[in-house]
Amino acid sequence: MVAEQNRVDSGRGEEAAISQQAPDPAATGVSDLTRSPSLYQAVFIRMAEGVLCQDSKGAFTAVNPAAERIVGRSARELLGMSHDSPQWEAIHRDGTAFTGPEHPCMMSLRTGAAYSNVVMGVAKPDGTRIWVSVNSQPLMPGGSSPYAVITTFHDITAQIRAEDEIRRLNVRLEKRVAERTQQLEAAVKDLESFSYSVSHDLRAPLRAIDNFSRILQREYGSALDAEGQRLIGVVRKNAARMGTLIDGMLAFARAGHRDLILANIDLEALAREVLDELAPTFAGRKVDVELISLPRVHADTTVMRQVFFNLLANAIKFTRCREAARIEIRGQVTGHEVICSVKDNGAGFEPEYGHKLFGIFQRLHDSDEFEGTGIGLGIVKRIIEKHGGRVWAEGEPDVGATFHFALPRQQSQVAS
């Protein structure tokens, strides 16, 4: 043992922890050790790290008790072995065998460099596999080629098992997520085609109700008194209302149905087009519209037009009570999102009900005050979420409302 330590002392491995060439022994704490060989010995014997001293062929020339304990072999047994003794069955993390030259000790001997944290699986005599993290330091006198190597290691079996377990659980989780996603997508698709066909199938009887009551009114009107006429009117009004709701459902189903065709689009041009289209709905009113730094985004033009249409039609509708309506459409690019906001000075809403606004058929105003089906914002939300974005709103009763949508930037950024 002592002979081995002496050899260690003369080592010139670049990162050797024990070195007489240490520039400031006091600072490194090495000086006490050099003065006391018994202290050296105590460290070697008591340290938790396994130590193997190996000659230039890799044969073990000295081992410490920690090494014996970790690999489950006695010093006697180990001193007859080398790095590539078949008993080790040394393997990499991926299960492939360590070839002789791949062992860190051999690499150190070959290159003169130190290697650290090399993960190696080895077999104990009882066949159980342990994992160790191996470091190797070559011993080189005066810049010559290494004549020996010090290999130290510690047991990382628990850590490796935990990693394996995490990996296994992750794989299982991913599989589960994939399965669930598939089920969910199928369910959503079913639901979409269901709502689509229901909406279609509902139109035919509705057409019959409305049309035949109208024919009744026209051809047999003279046989009905005023109350009879009024009742037919009620039937027709409700058929019309139901028609509007079905159209809304269809539009909502369609918003989810469509595959997005992404392109680099100019939000400002799109907003202007939609405003032109909506112009007749606010003819004769004073409506100030301001467009502020609307960016280009990567999105589907057709459905984004629908988003602007719904948001701007709302802004126009809910500012009807204002003598001078103000609508501001503002764009903003943040770190990871492109945010677009439509702000109006209209009827607004009570903030505590804000979360309901984007729900389908949800309305916060009486229908005799502001007409509508409560589907427009549901469609906006659906379209934006399909782009991977989000929507939210702020409002104050009788002051106004602001609707925001944000598109993720990697998708919405201009692809130049």
Place this chain on the structure above:
Amino acid sequence: MSNLQGQVEILLVEDNPDDAELTRRVLNEQNLANRLVWLKNGALALDFLFARGTYAGRGTGNAPRLVLLDLSLPKVSGLEVLQQLKGDPRTKTIPVVILSSSTQDKDILRSYDLGVNSYVSKPVQFEDFVAAVKQLGMYWLLVNKPPNAS
């Protein structure tokens, strides 16, 4: 059903009797339904147009001047009728207007792919329905000029 001997003006292919009655009423008011044949499924429509089966003795020379075709039909769908009609040199010049509840993009695209002359989605409300049927009847029977018109 009107007489099958003389020239049939309109072939209406529609499985919903209420829709068929409404369509006929509107055309009647415009005096466009005098020679209208109403068939309730796609198989009968093909028999009629190709003068076979039930309509073997009819002769294909006597083609309707307009086909109003619903899409969701029993037996043979409207799209299949359209495909066969537009795929056959004897019948491909007959104007076909789809009159359907469907506003689905894929139905509309497919119809045009197959060579439909016009696609009209049936409105729910009376005034709209009347206006649509009236306009398409007038246009196709009175305004439009078909090839080799006799």
